[in-house]
Amino acid sequence: DGGITQSPKYLFRKEGQNVTLSCEQNLNHDAMYWYRQDPGQGLRLIYYSQIVNDFQKGDIAEGYSVSREKKESFPLTVTSAQKNPTAFYLCASSNPGQSNYGYTFGSGTRLTVV
Amino acid sequence: KQEVTQIPAALSVPEGENLVLNCSFTDSAIYNLQWFRQDPGKGLTSLLLIQSSQREQTSGRLNASLDKSSGRSTLYIAASQPGDSATYLCAVPTDSWGKLQFGAGTQVVVTP
Numbered sequence: 001d002g003g004i005t006q007s008p009k010y011l012f013r014k015e016g017q018n019v020t021l022s023c024e025q026n027l028n029h030d031a032m033y034w035y036r037q038d039p040g041q042g043l044r045l046i047y048y049s050q051i052v053n054d055f056q057k058g059d060i061a062e063g064y065s066v067s068r069e070k071k072e073s074f075p076l077t078v079t080s081a082q083k084n085p086t087a088f089y090l091c092a093s094s095n096p097g098q099s100n101y102g103y104t105f106g107s108g109t110r111l112t113v114v
Numbered sequence: 115k116q117e118v119t120q121i122p123a124a125l126s127v128p129e130g131e132n133l134v135l136n137c138s139f140t141d142s143a144i145y146n147l148q149w150f151r152q153d154p155g156k157g158l159t160s161l162l163l164i165q166s167s168q169r170e171q172t173s174g175r176l177n178a179s180l181d182k183s184s185g186r187s188t189l190y191i192a193a194s195q196p197g198d199s200a201t202y203l204c205a206v207p208t209d210s211w212g213k214l215q216f217g218a219g220t221q222v223v224v225t226p
Contacts, residue, residue: 006157031212043203043216050211058213090157096212102148103205103214105158 002027006091006106012114013078013085021076021109023091029104030095032074036060037088037108046089049074050096078111086113116141116208120217128225133191135220137204142182145210149178149189150203152219158203162189194224 004025013019025032034046045058049068063082068074074093078085091106117140127133137147146165150158162178164171164187170179175192191198201221205214 033213040218042218043214045213048211048213056211088155092158092214094212096207096210101212102146102160102163103150103158103212104160105150107157108155110155 004091004093004104004106006089006109008109009107011109011111013111014114016080018077018079019111021078021089021091021111023074023076023106024072025074025091025093025104026072027093027104028071029093030071030097031093032068033092033094033103034058034064034066034074034076035090035092037090043090046076085111087111116144116206116215118204118206118215118217120202120204120220122220123218124221124223126223126225127194129194129196131194131224133189133194133198133222133224135189135191135202135222137187137189137217139185139187139206139215142185144182144206147178147180147187147204147206148214149176149187150205152201152203161202194222196224196226198222198224 007022033048035043047066049055065077089109094103095101119138148163149161162171164180177190180187201219203219205216
């Protein structure tokens with residue numbers, strides 16, 4: 001079945017540590033996105049990528065970095081510069097170039113600072 | 115800037131009652147509108163996608179309408195069941211790149 005796989009499901013980060021969240025899709029979608037979800041604040045866009053080797057900052061990119069070396073993969077690194085990283089992170093993909101495109105989301109990674 | 119609002123923020127109904135969830139958006143020049151369901155601690159599941167040229171979309175007990183001129187979409191869930199308990203989110207792309215603007219969601223509880 002086609003879909004998006006996020007791993008790990010739960011992740012714990014120590015102060016000052018960088019961690020990487022994995023996102024893989026087999027839907028052959030061109031675009032991939034990372035969102036952050038906090039209680040009572042809804043979903044906010046961190047980074048997005050339309051094509052391989054290209055990505056753009058979203059609304060809350062500070063303290064995060066991404067890469068897009070393969071069409072199927074869009075990993076997110078939460079760096080030590082992100083002061084409040086505890087949140088639920090969701091990866092998504094779509095094909096904006098198609099007339100009937102929609103979004104597909106992964107099952108999420110819950111990151112906690114310990 | 116596109117703003118998306120969902121009212122009410124929370125809703126509790128007895129089993130069997132019909133659910134009506136509202137979504138409003140400020141910029142009517144949308145490509146499409148998508149409704150999602152989110153269970154606690156889980157990712158988002160797509161329910162319905164309405165293209166800008168469509169007035170409504172149906173899937174089983176779910177029906178979503180779209181009125182671009184008034185900036186509104188409504189999700190109807192017929193004959194609600196306890197399994198319908200979840201948070202429902204609507205979202206619209208803000209540009210041709212596909213970035214989504216989400217509403218804050220409506221938390222639904224269906225009591226047996």
